[in-house]
Amino acid sequence: MNGKMLRPTSFDVAERAGVSQSTVSRALRNSPGVNAETRARVSAAARELGYVVDRHASSLRLKSSETIALVTICRPGEDRSAINPFYFALLGSIAAATSARGFNLLVSFQENPDNFRADFVASGLADAMIVIGTTSNRPAWDYFAQAQASGLDFVCWGSPGSPFHWMRSENDIGGQLAAEHFVRDGRRRIAFVGPQQSPQRQFDERRDGFSAALAAHGLTAIVAEPPAAADRHAQGVAAVQALLEAHPDTDAIFAASDMLALGVLQGLKDAGRRVPEDIALIGFDGIRAGTLADPALTTLEPDLDAAGEALVAMALEDDERTRSGTRIPVHLVVRGST
Amino acid sequence: MNGKMLRPTSFDVAERAGVSQSTVSRALRNSPGVNAETRARVSAAARELGYVVDRHASSLRLKSSETIALVTICRPGEDRSAINPFYFALLGSIAAATSARGFNLLVSFQENPDNFRADFVASGLADAMIVIGTTSNRPAWDYFAQAQASGLDFVCWGSPGSPFHWMRSENDIGGQLAAEHFVRDGRRRIAFVGPQQSPQRQFDERRDGFSAALAAHGLTAIVAEPPAAADRHAQGVAAVQALLEAHPDTDAIFAASDMLALGVLQGLKDAGRRVPEDIALIGFDGIRAGTLADPALTTLEPDLDAAGEALVAMALEDDERTRSGTRIPVHLVVRGST
DNA sequence: CTGAAAGCGCTTACAG
DNA sequence: CTGAAAGCGCTTACAG
Incomplete structure (x- = not known):
């Protein structure tokens, strides 16, 4: 265990197999033009010695680290x-x-x-x-x-x-799917909760796909920007309060991400709203925690x-x-x- | 952008700084015995060329990859x-x-x-x-x-x-803390939910610390082994059913891990038990999802x-x-x- | 099909 | 304090 044996090199393998070091390299890399019997002997020697190619030497030579x-x-x-x-x-x-x-x-x-x-x-x-x-x-x-x-x-x-x-992700399609799901479900006072000034264009795309699909049904999305907070979850909680104050009759919310949606869910519970009876909720991302929520979160899941x-x-x-x-x-x- | 320039080597830096390659190496590694002015000139040359030490060459020489x-x-x-x-x-x-x-x-x-x-x-x-x-x-x-x-x-x-x-983790202490928390809270029909045959000795340690602490209060832990299932969460859900059948008056559950506990929580809801009013619940691990659960999960959190x-x-x-x-x-x- | 040799880009004794 | 040189362990033209 201690006194650890030096790592064998391709020269050690070569000696054991009775061939040159270049042949060891070729055999082990499956280079063409190596006699099958030689290749087998080299492989056996390598196995016996516990030889593993040194990746630094290899990468240095190959100029690629994989x-x-x-x-x-x-x-x-x-x-x-x-x-x-x-x-x-x-x-x-x-x-x-x-x-x-x-x-x-x-x-x-x-x-x-x-x-x-x-x-x-x-x-x-x-x-x-x-x-x-x-x-x-x-x-x-x-x-x-x-x-x-x-x-x-x-x-x-x-x-x-x-x-x-x-x-x-196909954010616009996701937004559209969310909108159509709400509409099919008979929801009419529908909100989008998501950052508006984020460099994350994905949020905008989700919102725009959502809004466009609602518009096709003669509906207009209420857009609610979450206030600044420690993380997305906290933002979601806070966003609900403001949203319900301004639009107490909201009956569906599409949140720009699952973490936001889980915060929204918490906020809705805090406000005494039932999900999905009073307000339906859809998130985006498909994170595991969404399946553990109560109720479990409907979401747009990227592949x-x-x-x-x-x-x-x-x-x-x-x-x-x-x-x-x-x-x-x-x-x-x-x-x-x- | 295309026609990507070859990566500069320490020889390129040496030439630019007007020193030898060995000096470049020494200067950049902060080896002792390099003139401060020389070191500065080398650093400047390296910066100008966008030189970065090749880690494969370095690791090969040093026989350490960090x-x-x-x-x-x-x-x-x-x-x-x-x-x-x-x-x-x-x-x-x-x-x-x-x-x-x-x-x-x-x-x-x-x-x-x-x-x-x-x-x-x-x-x-x-x-x-x-x-x-x-x-x-x-x-x-x-x-x-x-x-x-x-x-x-x-x-x-x-x-x-x-x-x-x-x-x-200090599993025995964790188990003990859980037990004492339940006892202080007036719980008497207390169960442990966790695998009994797992090679994961940590589960046993949690159970044993828990049982020992309960015993000190004259209480005996009901030990419930979760049935096999796809994952810990599913095991938790299933474990509750069996547990409540055998011990319908259970008033506290310590689960061997948070994922198990989240499953238990789900199972308790399914069974119409209120948490913590009817049954108190403690998990182990401190995962994020525990804070998102409803109610949020009390847990033993390792540092x-x-x-x-x-x-x-x-x-x-x-x-x-x-x-x-x-x-x-x-x-x-x-x-x-x- | 196989071997001897060069070289990838470093680090560090060894001289000076 | 600095330079010339060896060598880390590979891969692959180049000869044979």
């Missing part, structure tokens, strides 16, 4: 367990897509200027970078905007700013597997032209809140 | 967004501890034999490995047990098996920051003797469910 760097922007001072679970789920799906390609995933949570870092590709640690997380951390996104301006490239989820390569795969593919893709505009499909999951 | 590998074991076939949020929170705190040391974090979610992998340290990709996640995936833990037997070392959270270096830091420290520590037995403090967070 790893993706994933940066998650957090709210400053935010507790790790308070990170919007949607981003954890997205992280999970990115990890799946990464590992399906045999790539590694390097993750980094960033919140303060002291730990801002965008040099994963520049240092060779990763072949490409993906950035996700809250749009509310302006300094972080400014930092990444500047990194991009100086040549560091990456793709991101949502729309934290203008110059980035992005990927988003996260597709999102992870598309983000990784996009990040690895060199062709500039294919690096913008991708949309991830969403579908309505009807649960108890409508 | 990165930690974190493996999260998942339930086979489990959706990424269904991973117990406790492990995501733990991942976040490990990331924080890692980055505080200037280390990188490589993450890997593993569930099936096709993607089992434990060679992160052997390949030089990481200096140490941490393994967390569900204990219910037996083949995965068998795989890691075997990896350890053949010399790959790592530390893990909980107690997925015998031969591992582990770190756990996750401490857990992340301790896991990283333990993983990096070479001394065998300091690699077992560490305990993470927990405290009772009282919310609406009690």
